[in-house]
Amino acid sequence: MGPDGAPGPSVPWQKVLWERQPFPDNYVDQRFLEELRRNEGIRQYRYWTVVKEAGFVGQQLSCVAIFISLWLYMEQGLLSPETLLWSSLVCALLGYGLYQSLSSQVESGCEPRTRLADLQSAAIFLSFTFGFSPVLKTLTESVSTDTVYAMSAIMLLAHLVSFPYTHPSPPGSLSLNAALFASVCLASRLPGALHTFAMLSCALMVFALWPCLLQRVRDIAPTHFTGVCLGVCVGGVGGLGLQSPGGAVLLALALGSVTLLCPLLLVRLQRHKDNIQGPWDEAEIHEDLDHGRGT
Amino acid sequence: MVLKIFFPQCCNRADSGLLVGRWISGHDSAVVLAVIHYPFIPGQVKQYIQQMQAQSGVELSVLGSWSLPKEGQEGMESFLRDLSTIFPQERWLQIKRQMGKTGFTCEILNRDQNDQHDDSDNKKKQEKKKEEEEGEEEEKVIFVHYEQRKVMLSQLHPIENGVPDPKTEPPSELRQVFQTVARSQPLFFLDRYDDGPLKSTHWQSEGREASIIMELLKQASVPLCLLISWLLSVWTWICNVRIFSLYPLRFLSSKLSTCVQLSYRTEHLRTLSSAKPATGHTEFMRKSNILVSFLIDVALGLLLISWLYRDDHIRMLANTLVPAADHVAKELEELLQWLMGAPAGLKMNRALDQVLGRFFLYHIHLWISYIHLMSPFIEGILWYGGLSACLGLTFALSLLSDMVALLTFHIYCFYVYGARLYCLKIYGLSSLWRLFRGKKWNVLRQRVDSCSYDLDQLFIGTLLFTILLFLLPTTALYYLVFTLLRLGVVLFQGILHLSVDFINSFPLFAMGLRICRSYRLGEGVKFRVLCEEPGTALHLLMEINPLKCSTVVQTYRTPTYSCYPKDSWAALIKKLFVGELIYPWRHKSTKTD
Numbered sequence: 077m078g079p080d081g082a083p084g085p086s087v088p089w090q091k092v093l094w095e096r097q098p099f100p101d102n103y104v105d106q107r108f109l110e111e112l113r114r115n116e117g118i119r120q121y122r123y124w125t126v127v128k129e130a131g132f133v134g135q136q137l138s139c140v141a142i143f144i145s146l147w148l149y150m151e152q153g154l155l156s157p158e159t160l161l162w163s164s165l166v167c168a169l170l171g172y173g174l175y176q177s178l179s180s181q182v183e184s185g186c187e188p189r190t191r192l193a194d195l196q197s198a199a200i201f202l203s204f205t206f207g208f209s210p211v212l213k214t215l216t217e218s219v220s221t222d223t224v225y226a227m228s229a230i231m232l233l234a235h236l237v238s239f240p241y242t243h244p245s246p247p248g249s250l251s252l253n254a255a256l257f258a259s260v261c262l263a264s265r266l267p268g269a270l271h272t273f274a275m276l277s278c279a280l281m282v283f284a285l286w287p288c289l290l291q292r293v294r295d296i297a298p299t300h301f302t303g304v305c306l307g308v309c310v311g312g313v314g315g316l317g318l319q320s321p322g323g324a325v326l327l328a329l330a331l332g333s334v335t336l337l338c339p340l341l342l343v344r345l346q347r348h349k350d351n352i353q354g355p356w357d358e359a360e361i362h363e364d365l366d367h368g369r370g371t
Numbered sequence: 372m373v374l375k376i377f378f379p380q381c382c383n384r385a386d387s388g389l390l391v392g393r394w395i396s397g398h399d400s401a402v403v404l405a406v407i408h409y410p411f412i413p414g415q416v417k418q419y420i421q422q423m424q425a426q427s428g429v430e431l432s433v434l435g436s437w438s439l440p441k442e443g444q445e446g447m448e449s450f451l452r453d454l455s456t457i458f459p460q461e462r463w464l465q466i467k468r469q470m471g472k473t474g475f476t477c478e479i480l481n482r483d484q485n486d487q488h489d490d491s492d493n494k495k496k497q498e499k500k501k502e503e504e505e506g507e508e509e510e511k512v513i514f515v516h517y518e519q520r521k522v523m524l525s526q527l528h529p530i531e532n533g534v535p536d537p538k539t540e541p542p543s544e545l546r547q548v549f550q551t552v553a554r555s556q557p558l559f560f561l562d563r564y565d566d567g568p569l570k571s572t573h574w575q576s577e578g579r580e581a582s583i584i585m586e587l588l589k590q591a592s593v594p595l596c597l598l599i600s601w602l603l604s605v606w607t608w609i610c611n612v613r614i615f616s617l618y619p620l621r622f623l624s625s626k627l628s629t630c631v632q633l634s635y636r637t638e639h640l641r642t643l644s645s646a647k648p649a650t651g652h653t654e655f656m657r658k659s660n661i662l663v664s665f666l667i668d669v670a671l672g673l674l675l676i677s678w679l680y681r682d683d684h685i686r687m688l689a690n691t692l693v694p695a696a697d698h699v700a701k702e703l704e705e706l707l708q709w710l711m712g713a714p715a716g717l718k719m720n721r722a723l724d725q726v727l728g729r730f731f732l733y734h735i736h737l738w739i740s741y742i743h744l745m746s747p748f749i750e751g752i753l754w755y756g757g758l759s760a761c762l763g764l765t766f767a768l769s770l771l772s773d774m775v776a777l778l779t780f781h782i783y784c785f786y787v788y789g790a791r792l793y794c795l796k797i798y799g800l801s802s803l804w805r806l807f808r809g810k811k812w813n814v815l816r817q818r819v820d821s822c823s824y825d826l827d828q829l830f831i832g833t834l835l836f837t838i839l840l841f842l843l844p845t846t847a848l849y850y851l852v853f854t855l856l857r858l859g860v861v862l863f864q865g866i867l868h869l870s871v872d873f874i875n876s877f878p879l880f881a882m883g884l885r886i887c888r889s890y891r892l893g894e895g896v897k898f899r900v901l902c903e904e905p906g907t908a909l910h911l912l913m914e915i916n917p918l919k920c921s922t923v924v925q926t927y928r929t930p931t932y933s934c935y936p937k938d939s940w941a942a943l944i945k946k947l948f949v950g951e952l953i954y955p956w957r958h959k960s961t962k963t964d
Binding site for chain 2 (some may be wrong): 102197200201204205211212214215216218221247248249250252253256257260261280315365
């Protein structure tokens with residue numbers, strides 16, 4: 077039964093079922109599937125744009141690598157906690173200054189945080205960490221090393237997987253918590269309480285504060301953003317390479333595949349996309365996102 | 372239509388006379404209570420029956436006539452038939468028996484119909500033919516023989532007390548029979564051997580029972596009751612003195628099982644010593660149960676005393692008590708030292724371990740010093756405490772339970788500390804776990820919602836979560852150990868309380884009655900065929916089915932402040948898991964009315 081079938085009666089066929097028609101119920105005429113739409117709303121990716129976006133993912137991977145290499149240095153005694161503390165402080169101040177200068181260029185619609193509030197937060201962090209560092213140091217004393225390494229690895233993986241790559245500021249709960257949990261596990265393996273404190277401050281900077289700065293850079297100066305990502309990746313590979321060349325090679329391979337190979341695959345496979353839409357789809361309710369979000 | 376006549380066995384051989392009893396309304400049956408012999412004056416009979424009716428409240432009437440002709444007494448039949456005109460009734464029964472034969476014959480005279488329905492052999496076929504022509508039914512008679520004294524004393528279960536509600540169904544036929552016989556006590560005072568205007572035969576004619584002891588006891592109980600109630604009022608007045616209503620004392624006295632048992636016994640004695648006699652079967656049984664339990668309790672207590680104060684047992688007990696407490700403390704110390712090491716290869720956090728272990732060790736040290744301080748007084752305490760057993764074995768057991776509670780107070784303290792710490796940890800962990808995932812508990816909607824936290828909240832929350840998580844095994848182990856100890860103590864106390872409760876509530880009197888005089892507690896009746904000959908009426912013997920022992924216990928259990936488990940097993944396990952404090956036994960108060 078179709079347009080090639082025997083010529084039907086002279087009454088035109090109507091696409092309704094409530095009227096008795098001389099056609100059978102499953103009859104279709106030549107206007108069949110004319111409302112079919114293929115690949116509607118498909119985006120054409122351009123390779124280098126995708127590479128730039130994927131750079132962010134690679135950057136985060138390198139961040140984790142940098143953190144791990146710092147920890148390795150501390151554990152082997154190559155890096156003293158005081159050095160790390162002072163350098164973290166300096167970096168934090170520099171980053172804060174950069175953040176403020178960048179935000180002064182943009183009219184921020186939301187409530188700006190006063191300097192006092194920032195100072196208060198910083199004081200809370202530091203005092204809390206310093207106060208709890210003896211407790212944190214002895215936390216995993218009786219747990220075997222393998223268990224600690226396994227837990228940290230799983231938690232860092234969870235951090236990478238659940239990281240909010242689109243809007244990293246404010247940082248998502250699960251990713252930040254997982255990263256902090258891993259850093260506490262690792263930091264408790266270090267020889268002294270000051271080491272623990274230094275490690276935790278470093279972790280806070282790397283996992284909590286750095287993404288905020290990066291997002292601000294990305295919003296305001298996209299060209300510089302790419303440069304920063306590249307710099308971080310190189311730093312990660314280099315830092316790891318000094319400790320274990322094998323690790324560096326692995327990291328380089330991972331970075332390469334994430335930033336170069338996967339976009340290629342995405343662009344290539346885009347061609348094979350075959351979506352069909354039509355009036356038979358479920359109705360979608362489009363909410364206006366700006367009105368729906370609470371303050 | 373079948374007419375049932377309940378005939379007392381004691382009247383089987385009574386001389387001829389009038390049948391006195393009651394027609395059961397609503398059913399086709401009659402209960403014969405006594406036989407009034409010749410000679411009698413009809414006016415006196417009627418007066419007597421009215422007097423009895425007023426005294427007993429039973430609708431007595433003359434049912435008919437009974438003839439057991441002896442030698443030389445012929446021609447009574449016509450005389451007996453004429454009696455029906457003197458006592459006008461709806462129906463008049465004429466029951467005849469021949470000496471040497473087992474069966475009775477019964478004729479029923481209906482006043483309005485003036486027909487004769489006869490069951491005897493000769494006229495039966497004629498009657499049947501006549502009735503078949505007329506289409507009426509023949510009236511059959513069944514004689515149900517019952518032992519009057521047993522039915523009088525028996526009580527049918529389940530007991531229906533009070534005024535019967537007119538809306539509900541009237542009591543069943545059997546119940547009405549039993550009630551009739553039980554309430555007709557005034558009828559049974561006069562006997563054929565008494566000198567009075569009327570001579571009647573009922574169960575008393577078989578020989579009166581001599582119960583002089585019971586009479587004496589009844590006479591002596593009145594001043595005794597007065598004395599006891601006076602003593603109780605003095606005691607209650609002392610207890611209600613204002614100083615005892617202060618909060619700490621009242622709280623203590625509600626927790627100590629000795630005080631509870633004391634108040635409970637006071638209640639009982641008050642019930643016993645009330646001046647008016649028991650109304651109704653239930654109250655009588657309850658009073659007797661209480662009395663018998665109390666006496667047995669005191670007897671057992673005196674037995675215990677006689678064992679305890681002989682051969683210096685008290686000194687032996689006191690000498691073993693302090694070393695026993697020392698031994699318990701030493702065991703606890705060793706347990707804590709083991710926990711402070713690496714118990715069972717578990718990974719404990721050393722610092723926390725040391726802190727908790729030292730804290731508990733200090734407690735034990737305090738406790739041991741306290742016990743040593745008390746040791747000179749132990750013997751005296753035991754001596755005076757043992758005297759309390761003369762009030763009953765239950766007191767001794769309650770005292771023992773209280774002493775165990777006091778001696779293991781440190782275990783209770785440890786349990787509370789461990790449980791509170793663990794509970795805090797569990798709540799903290801669950802809340803921080805929600806923070807870890809970025810969610811929060813919505814108290815208004817009682818559900819988990821997503822929430823965006825600030826940076827510092829996240830940071831501190833994660834740190835605390837890590838700390839609590841790694842310290843969990845240590846706290847959990849301490850909690851587990853002390854909970855097990857506490858449960859052991861609770862179990863032992865529970866056994867003591869259960870035995871006290873058993874002594875308090877077991878209905879000994881009812882059980883004794885069920886075993887010795889089983890007809891007094893009846894569940895129903897069973898019928899045995901005595902004589903079934905065609906032509907005569909059916910004779911059945913009604914025997915009382917005694918109540919089952921389990922039903923006896925269930926019905927007559929004295930309500931006590933029994934302790935029973937408050938939570939089901941699932942709820943208990945859940946509480947243990949979460950760390951809530953458990954009080955597994957709950958005391959039910961006696962004031963239920």
